[in-house]
Amino acid sequence: MNCEVCQLKELEVEHFEIREVLRCILHTIVFHRALGLVRPKDVDLELFEITYVQCGDVELEKKIDERIDHFISWVEKHPNKKSQICLSFYEVKSKQPSWFTNKTERLYWEQWYVNLNVTQHPKHHSSKSHHAKVVVDPGESATEDRSSRRAMVEASLREVLFQIIKFVNEKKDHVPPISDGVIYFPYEITIPSSSDSAFGMDMIKRMLHSGHPTMLS
């Protein structure tokens, strides 16, 4: 089985927008991969005029929020850095235990990369300005700039959601069969760890587990 990878379009968001944007994207992806019995729940974003759909599973919501909190903490410690969250779906396969491997194995069959570029507030603008794309134009009024920027982010977010839907529609064969009583496939949300090198190590570990090279599309 191939591991399908989807690199979502990069979004430029401000710090206070991270939570809403990530919730929207992650829940949308999981909803498309929650092929068990669900009662869909419409959720309106507060910052944007977008409605996304959740599975209605409380545990799922909690776990996603927890990962988002970790991500936000990481962003605060690493300002002016492009960041990436990886949502992976896997199958659990049992294998012969050995000295180096566990009894079970995770076979990743799908990975979603959410790319964010968290812009800093102009007051906290650091010296490494080439990474943080400052949107504020001193020439425009603050309100107009905010609204135009907000519209841009909303349009970009919509594009990302359409991208998810398109990907989901185009790639269906790799999706494992649905198990009875299971609402959604096992998943994993990976955020960058405290150091970039650790993040890279996570990627390597995943490659070893899946047995397939990560394909960047």
Place this chain on the structure above:
Amino acid sequence: MEMDRESGKLEQIVSQFRSKILHVILNSRIPSLHHHYQQQEPLSLARVRKSDKWFNLVLGDRAAALENLNFSLRNLLDPMIIDIILVHHSSCSSSLDNLYTPSAAVGSPSDETVIERWVVQYDCARVNATPSGADTSSSYKKTYKKSIILLRSLFAQMRLLPAYRIFRQLSSLSQTYNVDLVYKVSSFSHPFSREEEGAMKEYSFVPVEAFPGRLCVSVTYRTTLSDFNLEPLVSLPSNIITDYVGSPTTDPMRSFPSEKGFHATSFSIRGARPPSPSPFQRPHSWSSGFHKGLPLMQNQSLAGSPPAYRTSPKPYDVVSPQSDIYGNRIRNRLPTLQQATAYDEYQLSPPFSASASPSPPAYLSGANPVVAHHCSETAPVTIPFPLTGRNSFHLSLNSSDPSRHSLPPLSPRSSKHDASSQESPSGIRSYRKLEALRAGESPSGLSINYSAQKMVRDTKDDSGRFSGLLSSSGSPRIGFSRSSSRLSFQDDMDDCEFSCPFDVDDIDVSDSPASQNVEGKKALDFTAQSVPVGKKSQDAAVGMLVHMLRTAPPLRQDPSCYSTHSSKTVGYEGGVGTASGFFMPCKTADALEELKSYREMRDLLLSKSGTRVVRKEEM
């Protein structure tokens, strides 16, 4: 056979898929169906229906319309075309015009635009192909799984298309608009015009293999709906009728001596258009021509002017069916409502009004005593005693502070007029009456029974006078409330026992002139017994009276107290007439005289009841 069983399953999947898609689309686009879904109790996943389990998507009950549609489109090979149509009601004719001619409103032209077209088709090109056994065994499972994924993506995409925002706005129960979303399901459709195609975009979902054919879903949608201005049908601004004349039982032919200006009033009507730029004018309550418009007619206007309707000769009606129901209720309730507002209004009557100079009402026998007491724009006239046994309003003085004369507190606006208005001596006599009542009653206090406490309160719409009085008395405000809350307001109006002190039916007007005479005589009789006046200046006396009125505690309802005292009052007064409110003396001397007579009457009552009268040298 195995193949037949498999094909049967596949057919079932295709059939249920069409039903499910229809359910998803209409639930996400048609407000009425969405409301049906919302009204259902939220089901736990353990109690889902069989239909919900299909494609693992719980959508709740299907409306009956959907069931019928499913039945009519059972031919799986026919495409199922679902048009989402935006019906834009014509805005060239105002809803007020439509109210004039209700029949025209029904047939009024409206624009219909297909904003989305969903096409669900089972493309069975390879009808004669015979799959191998291995293919069929797992094909329906894969088909089912992929159908689930397709439905998920369709469900999510419906929230991202432009039509969803309109759907959400129309689904809002707090507002009605000039557009509506309807649907049409058929197996054929008229092609779009070039112009329409230019404004639309098509998106096709990846077909799902469903051997021997495939399930195809596509949508053609308008990329922008900004051309369709959603105009909320705002409620008309609600105003308190400050110059309401009287109840429907008032003689419409009764005239007043002078005709004053017009006041614009309006009602909140859900679904009605905003009022025309020139607000409707209605005659002043004590104007000569006003009562010709009374009583309320069933077909009188609801928007912009009260039942006087002299300026709106055509009967009103409401446009939409929804409003019709609401409108009818408005009409039925309106007399009571206006009656209610009028009573309270008269309580605050003309001295407290910011309106024009006084003009006397014609205080005729059989006339509306409420109107008679309305003397802000009248010349000084004799005002009868406010209370009789037949009076419906309940008064009980708060005698916690005997010196305060527990009169209802004045509104801030009314307070301004207290010192400056030059009302007739009738106002003073009314105080005498109240004082007399107070003298004979129990310590429970005097209050006006605001049975309208049951009414919906609309704090935003009250006039300053209303709010002032009611807030100071602790009683609820009476006013128009918007939209659906007014329905309950109207119902409450009917339900509550409205025993406002100025309830017309319970006030014996005919006794008023006699009562005035009696009162006057008795006042004179008591004069000899009264405390000498000249010890303090008249101005000081007036000032003290004003202070008394201002510091009077809130009125409260005390029916038992009222019934007791009203009888005493009747006995004492000899059938003296009607309710009065709270009138300020027009002249200082009048005020003083009124006060004196009031005190004397109180003393007399107390002496009769065996209560020791403590006379104070206040003056």
